[in-house]
Amino acid sequence: MEFAAVTTLNALTLISILLLVGLGLAISFGLMNVTNLAHGEFVTIGAFTVYFVQSLGGSFWFGLLAAPVVGGLVGMVLEYAVIRHLYSRPMSTILATWGISLVLQQSLELAFGLGAKPVSPPVEGTVDLIVAVYPAYRLILIGIAAATLTAVILLVNRTSFGLDIRTVIQNREMAEGVGINTRRSYAIAFAFGAAIAGLAGGLVAPLAIVLPQMGVNYLANAFFVVIVGGAGSIAGLLAGSVFVGGLTSILNYQISPSLAQALVLLAAIIVVRLRPNGLLGGAFR
């Protein structure tokens, strides 16, 4: 019983992180057709932001607020300087963003030096959930992820900005035709995805090894999530996160993490072979 509960909670922690990282990727890759290989670096930047704030004596919570702001700003600059020129050239985007990813990693290494950066969680200790005892911070992380997802769903479905975004995604030309500045909508959507990835990085920082190269792992998993779940909908994103996060957590108990990762990749390939549009692909379109 306790084993099952802990595994479930571990899976939920991982699913939460994947969901937040995948959300940004679902926006850029799934909706805007931009293959951003520097997306993982937004996670890294979020984690380093929290580390930097803590190293100056600031609180974790302030760092966590700053993480999406810094991530979003870097995303905005990246979109303005590079991505917007390449919307019609997918292959160039892959190459350019890969280069940017390397530059960002090296810049962080130059600025902060080699070696893992310590980030301490805002709360220590555990919570007794009757069926299991679980670290308090992880429960907070799951809660923040769930709240963020809810906020994003409300933003997309209930606000006039969300309506603009849904319009632009469906038919960019016609969206221009009704008076929407689609270039601006794209820029905001991209920066927004980067901000959410930054938040994910900040959240995961106390649990992960904070290194300039940490983003790479999240990037690969986030692509699994978006492709397996089906690009283009939040329901698909949720399905993909549960699939990848759940499977990884269960396998991690039985076998070594690298083998687990390989098996998850294999499972992802099988899913995509059977359902080319993902688990819930086409549900929205």
Add this chain to the structure above:
Amino acid sequence: MLMIRGLSGGYGALPVLNGIDLRVEAGEVVGLLGRNGAGKTTMLRVIAGWLRATSGSITLDGQELIRLPAFRRARAGIAHVPQGRGIFNALTVRENLEVGTRAASLRGGQGIPEDVFHYFPILRERQGQIAGTLSGGQQQQLAIGRALCGRPSVLLLDEPSEGIQPNIVQSIADIIPRIARERGLAVVLVEQNLDLALQASDRCFVIEKGKIVHSATPAELADETILKELLAL
């Protein structure tokens, strides 16, 4: 008043329009006729800013639009109902109309104008329905209604009768001139269905190879021999 002078442009290195001159007054419907490939659709797309003009001028009540991107032209008052209607299929009818008001937002236009439902009562009934599930005729009404939500002064209509049932074609032929009159809209209508075009238009122009080669009243064009000669049917 929409004023077009010496307009050329089209698809990149392949110009389709070769110096179009056209003037459309508020409250007037102008029909554009011509064979396939004559440049009718291209002309509407260049006016709306979806395709680039290589030279010429497009002014709306004196304001030059030729350098503006499409969304700014929409905000200036040019509404475009393209071929295929351009409905946002995954949005509801109401959301489509709401998005249509974006063009008017800077000119102080708030909300969906009430007369949209007056012209197209079906849209009020179907507000919550997903637009992609409407019939072709209903989608066409939605597309025109959405255009009106932007409180435009120019309405560009491309093949409104395409793929819709005959009784709706008739109601669209009735409503286009009515909307133009009541809202003081300058309407440019491109239409393959000659009956509709002649019935709805105040003046007609024949386009050939990207140039306006003839102008006539619908009454003159009702004479089949003239029409055949002009359109080389």
